[in-house]
Amino acid sequence: MTFPSPHLSRRQMLAASAAVVVAFSAASCTQAESPTPVPTPAGPAPTPSDPWRPLAHLTAEKNWLNDPNGLVYHDGTYHAFYQYNPQGNSWGNMSWGHSTSKDLVHWEQQPVAMEASPDEEIFSGCIVMDKNNASGLGSAETPPMVALYTSAYGKNGALPQGSQAQSVAFSLDNGTTWQKYQGNPVLNLAPTNNNFRDPKITWYEPGRYWVMATVVADAQVVKLFKSTDLLRWEYLSDFSGVGAQGGLWEVPELLHMDVEDSTAKKWVMLLSINPGGIAGGSGMQYFVGEFDGRRFTAENAAAPGAPLTESQWLDHGADYYAANSISGAPGDKPVLLGWMGNWDYAQDVPTTPWRGSMAIPRELTLVRGAKRLELRSAIAGAARETLDRSGEVKSKNLTVGSSPQDLGQEFRGRTQLIELDMDLKSAREAGVLLRHSSSASETGLRISYNKETGSVRVDRSQAGTSNFSGKFSPFHEVALPSPGNKVHLTILLDSSSVEVFAAGGTAVISDTFFPDWDNTGSSAFSMEGDTDFTVTTRGL
Numbered sequence: 001m002t003f004p005s006p007h008l009s010r011r012q013m014l015a016a017s018a019a020v021v022v023a024f025s026a027a028s029c030t031q032a033e034s035p036t037p038v039p040t041p042a043g044p045a046p047t048p049s050d051p052w053r054p055l056a057h058l059t060a061e062k063n064w065l066n067d068p069n070g071l072v073y074h075d076g077t078y079h080a081f082y083q084y085n086p087q088g089n090s091w092g093n094m095s096w097g098h099s100t101s102k103d104l105v106h107w108e109q110q111p112v113a114m115e116a117s118p119d120e121e122i123f124s125g126c127i128v129m130d131k132n133n134a135s136g137l138g139s140a141e142t143p144p145m146v147a148l149y150t151s152a153y154g155k156n157g158a159l160p161q162g163s164q165a166q167s168v169a170f171s172l173d174n175g176t177t178w179q180k181y182q183g184n185p186v187l188n189l190a191p192t193n194n195n196f197r198d199p200k201i202t203w204y205e206p207g208r209y210w211v212m213a214t215v216v217a218d219a220q221v222v223k224l225f226k227s228t229d230l231l232r233w234e235y236l237s238d239f240s241g242v243g244a245q246g247g248l249w250e251v252p253e254l255l256h257m258d259v260e261d262s263t264a265k266k267w268v269m270l271l272s273i274n275p276g277g278i279a280g281g282s283g284m285q286y287f288v289g290e291f292d293g294r295r296f297t298a299e300n301a302a303a304p305g306a307p308l309t310e311s312q313w314l315d316h317g318a319d320y321y322a323a324n325s326i327s328g329a330p331g332d333k334p335v336l337l338g339w340m341g342n343w344d345y346a347q348d349v350p351t352t353p354w355r356g357s358m359a360i361p362r363e364l365t366l367v368r369g370a371k372r373l374e375l376r377s378a379i380a381g382a383a384r385e386t387l388d389r390s391g392e393v394k395s396k397n398l399t400v401g402s403s404p405q406d407l408g409q410e411f412r413g414r415t416q417l418i419e420l421d422m423d424l425k426s427a428r429e430a431g432v433l434l435r436h437s438s439s440a441s442e443t444g445l446r447i448s449y450n451k452e453t454g455s456v457r458v459d460r461s462q463a464g465t466s467n468f469s470g471k472f473s474p475f476h477e478v479a480l481p482s483p484g485n486k487v488h489l490t491i492l493l494d495s496s497s498v499e500v501f502a503a504g505g506t507a508v509i510s511d512t513f514f515p516d517w518d519n520t521g522s523s524a525f526s527m528e529g530d531t532d533f534t535v536t537t538r539g540l
């Protein structure tokens with residue numbers, strides 16, 4: 001099976017208005033009572049010469065990044081490692097970059113953790129704290145941080161050039177410096193495989209062992225293994241033959257989750273697919289089911305090759321990929337960090353000297369949907385608390401008729417956390433236009449809800465620079481589970497991205513876009529009738 005995508009060739013190279021206010025009912029502006037100040041971001045801030053630098057999302061100061069790897073919470077600090085090219089602003093020389101955060105919003109870049117060599121690139125993987133030093137790589141006093149990563153072998157590697165196997169590295173200084181385990185690779189396939197990668201491990205309490213999920217990406221197979229010492233891995237089972245199949249299966253993860261409002265627990269398999277995602281190119285599907293210590297069985301899963309709408313998707317935007325959970329994160333819900341990118345065009349986006357950013361960390365809840373269990377995503381607690389303490393709260397109630405309504409000075413901004421309530425009285429469709437120019441309401445990022453189709457749409461086609469790639473898809477849509485006249489959206493707008501949470505987080509759209517620096521206007525619009533709006537924002 002071949003996949004005509006830039007991602008594959010990368011892999012092959014490696015394997016080698018004029019606004020008339022019809023009605024303006026009750027307009028009010030409120031300000032928050034003296035918000036507790038939050039620290040300013042440790043990294044660079046957006047400027048006219050670096051206009052797309054996010055303020056509330058992890059980026060590297062310079063150079064390329066993709067998947068988050070080795071996400072771990074230890075001693076009050078969140079560590080994010082990630083696929084990073086120390087030498088340039090496009091994919092290559094894959095190494096693990098490293099950033100740390102106390103609040104999941106402000107990140108501080110650390111020295112590169114593990115650097116590529118001509119023999120071995122360091123592909124995606126995970127980190128756990130080996131608290132009991134079961135690996136023997138540390139001591140009882142200094143338990144090691146253990147990383148499982150994919151060795152992608154080069155010229156004089158331990159395995160033939162182009163092959164991929166799983167390896168171990170460890171740190172005895174809280175993730176600052178890393179040593180590779182001498183017995184690497186710790187897990188290989190026979191025969192050696194060029195697409196065997198992305199280990200992510202989960203503790204299986206009933207059996208008291210670690211379970212590793214990996215993929216044979218081009219065969220659309222997840223392979224599970226177990227270990228008690230993180231070094232010796234025993235094959236358990238394969239998971240395949242369900243859901244979307246139209247591309248590489250990458251970055252799997254098994255999660256054990258509570259079902260909300262019940263005592264039941266279920267297992268969830270997160271799985272990235274590229275291409276073949278719901279919004280085109282890269283996307284993340286998931287499966288809910290049971291895991292008996294050996295085998296994961298998906299329940300109510302889409303048949304292989306079924307229409308993509310039958311699969312379950314973590315996000316319906318174009319830019320949410322390779323998300324995995326933060327090991328040891330406080331709280332009883334998985335906290336995920338995902339890459340806000342799409343292999344269809346990630347290498348072409350016009351940012352410099354950096355390319356690639358992470359999504360806002362999200363916590364997952366498993367809830368009963370109409371037909372089956374579903375994942376709900378929300379901005380992770382720690383991040384949400386930080387965002388809620390940032391900036392001033394401004395709020396406005398208005399009724400908009402057939403002409404757009406400029407929300408005014410208080411709602412201008414490049415980075416905002418917006419809570420939007422709309423009641424589509426007689427309107428068919430309503431929404432907000434963000435990052436628009438001072439005069440026109442025709443350009444801008446258009447976020448809308450259509451009550452006839454019951455769907456939320458993010459349209460980035462007029463939102464700024466988009467000619468860098470023919471594959472930069474213009475808009476993305478998600479159908480809400482129980483559509484009605486009223487809708488609530490949480491919108492996190494940053495310099496070059498938007499994340500829209502609808503239907504309590506069961507419908508999410510994450511998209512990048514590249515607006516003009518000077519365009520900071522926000523308007524509300526309503527089509528073919530009136531809509532009541534309540535808009536609350538905090539400028540970050």
Ligand code: FRU
Pocket residue numbers: 066067083094123124150197198250251322
């Ligand atoms: C997913 C992925 C992984 C791989 C890494 C390489 O985006 O292709 O499968 O380990 O990126 O950078």
